[in-house]
Amino acid sequence: MSSSTPLFLFDIDxxxxxxxxxxxxxxxxxxxxxxxxxxxxxxxxxxxxxxDRDILRLMLSNAGVADKHILRWIPAIVAEAQRHYPRICPDLRHRVCSGMRPFLARLKRRGIPRGLVTGNLSRIGWHKMQQAGLRHFFQFGAFAEMGKTRSELVAIAMEQARRQGLAKPAAKVYLVGDHLNDIRAARDNGIAIISMTTGILSRTELAAFSPDFLLDDIRALPSAIIES
Known part of the structure; x- marks a missing residue:
């Protein structure tokens, strides 16, 4: 691994x-x-x-649960949600976005480090990757219970990669995501954002925030980024 080897971080959903x-x-x-x-x-x-933790807080608040109860219940709710999801999650191999599997395989072949940055709780996120047949592509991850914001999670993931010797401090970092919150998180951390149109937001909505790359298929990313 050289100082020019990039680091790729991926949202999940x-x-x-x-x-x-x-x-x-x-x-x-x-x-x-x-x-x-x-x-x-x-x-x-x-x-x-x-x-996920913010989703849970909003769910409870919308249902009229007092803040003091929400604060006390969240740790147990987080644990229970992570126990329950693997019991009910189906096979997700047919849900992998177009081009993502061969792209991840290409990164792995070239020794380019790959991590997750997701709003999912950790056991939920890892189980999704297992059920999608992609778990072996990812070396580390930053998940909902690790930070208060997506921007914090990006910083945590970058630090994980550096601490584990997977990325040099000067490595170019790319965050691949489908939402405006991914764009904001990348900007907050001074890294490049690759916005995908495979989520709920349209190309027009994403383009309004001027991501570094805006792609329908991750394989359209310029080869020079990976092969430099």
Missing amino acids: GTIVSKAGPHHRIALEYAASRAAGRPISCEGVPVAGML
Whole structure:
């Protein structure tokens, strides 16, 4: 690995896998409902681009749960959601976004480090990658319980890569994501953003924020970035 070897960080939902089904939402609702002793729903919560812990807080708040209870319940809810999701998650291999599998394989062949930066809780995120048949491509990850914002998670992931000797301090870093929050997180950390149109936002919506690259298929990324 040289100082010119780049580091790639990937969001999961809408970037690596698309339309993975309701199972993630169901796990969050199940865990929150068990804690509250009554049905708690994700309905009305804008989940795209958010961290799971923030989604849970909004779910509970919208249901009228007092802040003091939310604060006390969150650790148990997070643990229960992560236990429940692997029980119900289906095979996701057919949900992998176009071009993502061969692109990840290409990065691996070239020895380019690959990590996750996602709003998913860690066990949920890793299980999605296992069910998508992609777990072996990723060496580390930053997940919802590790930081308060997506920007913090990006910084955590970069530090993980450097601490593990996977990336040099001067390495060019690319964040691959599908949401405006990914663009903001990349900008906050001074790294390049590769925006994918495989999520819920349109090309026009993403283009308005001038990402470094705006792609329909990750294989369209210029080869020079990987082969330099």
